[in-house]
Every structure is written in C-alpha cells, then in structure tokens.
Amino acid sequence: MTSNQVNEYRRRFMAGLGLAAGATLAPNFILRSAQAADVVARPDNEPASSAKRWGMLIDANRLTDGGASMVEACKREHGWGNDPQASAEQQPQWMRVVKVTDKHTKHSFTLPVMCQHCENPPCVDVCPTGASMKRADGIVYVNKHTCIGCRYCMMACPYKARSFVHEPLKDQKPHSPRGMGTVESCNLCVHRIDKGQLPACVEAAPHAVIFGDLNDPESRISQALKALGGTQIRADLGLNTGVRYLNI
Amino acid sequence: MFSTLKSILGVVACAWILVGCEAAPPPTNLAPAKEKAAQCVEPTEDIRKNHMAYLMQHRDATVIEGIRTKQHSLVECINCHVTPTRADGSAVHYEDKDHFCASCHTYAGVKIDCFQCHADRPDLASQTNYQHKLGSAESYHFSTKLSASPALSAQDMQAITSGVVQ
Ligand code: SF4
Ligand code: SF4
Numbered sequence: 001m002t003s004n005q006v007n008e009y010r011r012r013f014m015a016g017l018g019l020a021a022g023a024t025l026a027p028n029f030i031l032r033s034a035q036a037a038d039v040v041a042r043p044d045n046e047p048a049s050s051a052k053r054w055g056m057l058i059d060a061n062r063l064t065d066g067g068a069s070m071v072e073a074c075k076r077e078h079g080w081g082n083d084p085q086a087s088a089e090q091q092p093q094w095m096r097v098v099k100v101t102d103k104h105t106k107h108s109f110t111l112p113v114m115c116q117h118c119e120n121p122p123c124v125d126v127c128p129t130g131a132s133m134k135r136a137d138g139i140v141y142v143n144k145h146t147c148i149g150c151r152y153c154m155m156a157c158p159y160k161a162r163s164f165v166h167e168p169l170k171d172q173k174p175h176s177p178r179g180m181g182t183v184e185s186c187n188l189c190v191h192r193i194d195k196g197q198l199p200a201c202v203e204a205a206p207h208a209v210i211f212g213d214l215n216d217p218e219s220r221i222s223q224a225l226k227a228l229g230g231t232q233i234r235a236d237l238g239l240n241t242g243v244r245y246l247n248i
Numbered sequence: 249m250f251s252t253l254k255s256i257l258g259v260v261a262c263a264w265i266l267v268g269c270e271a272a273p274p275p276t277n278l279a280p281a282k283e284k285a286a287q288c289v290e291p292t293e294d295i296r297k298n299h300m301a302y303l304m305q306h307r308d309a310t311v312i313e314g315i316r317t318k319q320h321s322l323v324e325c326i327n328c329h330v331t332p333t334r335a336d337g338s339a340v341h342y343e344d345k346d347h348f349c350a351s352c353h354t355y356a357g358v359k360i361d362c363f364q365c366h367a368d369r370p371d372l373a374s375q376t377n378y379q380h381k382l383g384s385a386e387s388y389h390f391s392t393k394l395s396a397s398p399a400l401s402a403q404d405m406q407a408i409t410s411g412v413v414q
Contacts, residue, residue: 011369031274044317047315048313078286133312135314136314137314167399169364171369172367173371174326179365190314191316193312195316
C-alpha cells in the first residue's frame with residue numbers, strides 16, 4: 001500500500017466511524033473535532049469555485065494550550081517566524097496567540113488569531129495592484145507576483161493579520177513561496193485544501209477545531225454553527241469572517 | 249648545496265601554486281539534466297525558448313484560480329532538474345554556476361526573480377513526492393512512453409548509486 005492509499009483508507013474508515021457514531025447520537029449533537037472528510041480534494045485542473053466557502057470554527061475552551069501548538073504547526077508548515085536578520089518586531093507572524101482580559105472582572109482567555117478570511121475584506125479593497133485577493137472559494141491571500149510591498153493591506157486589516165518580509169530568504173518551503181518585499185498572511189493552507197487535506201493548524205488541534213464548507217448547510221461546520229452559534233471577532237465591522245470562535 | 253636545495257624547493261613551490269591554479273571549480277555537469285531534457289514536459293526546443301511563457305501562464309492559473317496541474321509547475325521543474333545537494337552534501341543555489349537554471353541564465357545574462365520567493369532546490373525532508381529521474385511514483389513525464397514500470401539497467405543502477413543522477 002502506498003501512503004496515499006493508506007490515507008484514503010483511513011479517511012474512509014474515519015468517515016465510516018463518523019456515520020456510525022452519528023446514527024446512534026441525538027441528531028443535534030455535534031462532534032467537535034476536525035475530520036479529513038470535511039475537505040474533499042478538487043481535481044488538479046479544476047479552478048476553485050464559489051460554490052464553496054471555507055471556514056473554521058475554533059473552540060477556545062478546548063485549546064488546552066491557548067493555541068500555541070496551532071501557531072507552531074503554521075510556522076513549521078510555511079517556514080515563517082525565524083527570518084535570520086529580522087528583529088523580534090519584524091518577524092513575520094501569520095498567526096499569533098492573543099490574550100484578552102476583561103478590565104472589570106479580570107477574567108482572561110486566549111485565542112489564536114490569523115487572517116479571518118473576511119467575506120468583504122478591507123485588505124482587498126485598498127490594494128492598488130490587485131495583489132491582495134479573494135479566491136472564488138473565499139480564501140484571502142496575497143498574489144506575490146503582483147505585490148509591490150506598499151503595505152496598505154497591513155494598515156487596512158483590522159486583525160493585524162498581515163506581515164511584511166524584510167530580508168532576502170533562502171530555502172523556502174516549495175509549497176509556500178515567501179520573499180523579500182512582499183506581504184504575507186495565513187492563506188488557509190490553500191495548497192493543502194486543494195489536495196483534500198486539512199490546514200496544518202487544524203491538524204495540530206483536531207479536538208478544538210472544525211473546518212469545512214460554510215456554504216453547505218449539511219457540512220459539519222455549518223451544523224455546528226447552527227447549533228452552537230459562534231462569535232466573529234469585531235463582528236461590528238460587518239466583514240462576515242470565515243473564522244469563527246466558540247467560548248470567547 | 250643549500251642554494252640547490254633552495255632552487256629545488258622554489259621549483260616545487262611554483263609547481264604547487266600552478267597546480268593550485270589549475271584546480272578551478274569543477275566543470276558544470278549538465279549531462280543528467282540534458283538527458284532529462286529529452287523527456288521534458290514539452291519538446292526541448294520549445295521549452296528552451298518558451299519556458300518563461302509557460303511558467304507565467306501557469307502561475308496565474310494556479311494563484312488566481314487554484315488550478316494545480318503539474319505539467320508547467322515551477323516546483324516540478326526544480327524537482328526534476330535541480331539536485332537537492334551536491335555530491336559532497338553542500339547546498340546548490342541559484343547564485344551558483346552549477347545550478348541548473350543559473351547554468352543557462354548566467355550565460356545568457358538573464359537575471360530572474362523567481363527564486364527570491366520560490367525554493368531553488370527540492371526540499372527532501374518535507375517533500376515526499378520529490379521526483380527522482382528514474383522510477384518516480386508520479387511518472388506523468390513518462391506516461392506516454394512507458395506503460396509498465398521502468399526496468400532499471402545495470403548502467404542506471406550504477407549511475408544512481410554513484411550519486412551522479414540529479
Ligand atoms: S483578516 Fe485582514 S488580511 Fe484577512 S481578509 Fe480580513 S482584512 Fe484581509
Ligand atoms: S490555515 Fe494554514 S496558513 Fe492559516 S494559520 Fe492555519 S496553518 Fe497557518
């Protein structure tokens with residue numbers, strides 16, 4: 001068996017398990033864990049379609065480490081965070097752990113914050129070259145071939161989700177090109193989603209995250225959102241984010 | 249006696265220095281790459297002249313639309329044509345004359361900026377489908393020519409084990 005076949009087998013096995021479990025549970029019970037079956041691979045020659053919109057639901061209560069392992073997984077996957085000449089403030093940051101404390105009650109919690117993949121992304125609005133773009137399936141990222149490094153999008157993003165690469169780099173990950181003079185941010189692991197894999201950070205915290213298609217009312221993420229709700233950070237901005245949180 | 253010794257030493261030293269001069273960087277070995285070019289994703293003449301157009305078209309289709317076919321993908325060019333390391337284990341980068349892309353770009357005086365962002369050599373550690381020239385699992389390069397899995401000749405085996413094959 002090649003490793004692909006093994007994965008395929010596992011996927012089907014897990015999907016089978018999911019069905020079996022679903023049948024015995026009350027219908028409104030939501031299994032809160034990421035499953036590979038939530039993402040279906042698209043054929044290589046097929047463009048991304050607006051029939052789908054990818055999203056993520058993160059349960060802050062279930063993140064025992066506050067999201068640190070998700071950040072680590074993202075660093076490993078894309079190779080950011082250790083640019084050799086950048087100072088600590090200059091290091092790119094695709095995802096970070098944010099601590100929030102209520103001034104009155106002193107109650108505090110942490111949540112991982114990355115690009116929220118807004119439906120109406122301000123970063124795309126302000127980009128003078130069209131390099132900051134939203135793909136048909138709702139993923140927002142930077143087309144570095146046309147990015148001129150003006151950093152308007154960094155200013156426009158209400159979530160401080162974007163970073164700038166300050167120095168020449170070498171030995172980038174082949175699936176994740178990064179280079180001096182361009183802006184970068186979480187791209188929802190677009191290279192993995194297209195292959196039918198979960199984003200790296202989701203894989204690192206499977207018990208706390210559900211990933212899937214927000215446009216499909218039958219998808220587990222849509223059902224979870226319907227049953228449990230889910231918070232957008234800065235919902236007042238009306239950006240309709242693709243990343244939602246529970247228990248924040 | 250002493251002066252004879254001195255002159256002999258001088259000659260030896262001169263010879264030593266001359267030998268040192270001759271030990272220029274080893275010539276670029278393009279044989280494996282040339283061999284592969286014969287079975288490139290497009291006819292050799294075409295790909296030599298038009299690879300940039302293919303790449304440009306492919307990059308837009310991939311980044312903007314999400315089309316991820318492999319035929320004209322830069323990562324696949326690198327996988328096939330660039331060795332991850334030299335025989336001595338050192339890294340080969342676009343700045344080096346013996347890098348596959350640089351070997352021609354330097355000659356033609358063409359400076360490209362692909363490798364300011366893109367990896368200029370395969371990342372073996374994280375890339376499971378790195379294509380070895382022979383017997384690659386993803387053999388779309390050869391699919392038109394080979395129906396069964398390619399049998400390795402004794403010569404192939406020797407080439408592989410000697411580390412000559414990129
Ligand atoms: S979170 Fe920021 S970078 Fe991401 S889509 Fe919204 S505005 Fe753009
Ligand atoms: S989806 Fe991918 S790029 Fe985005 S934060 Fe997670 S690991 Fe990083």
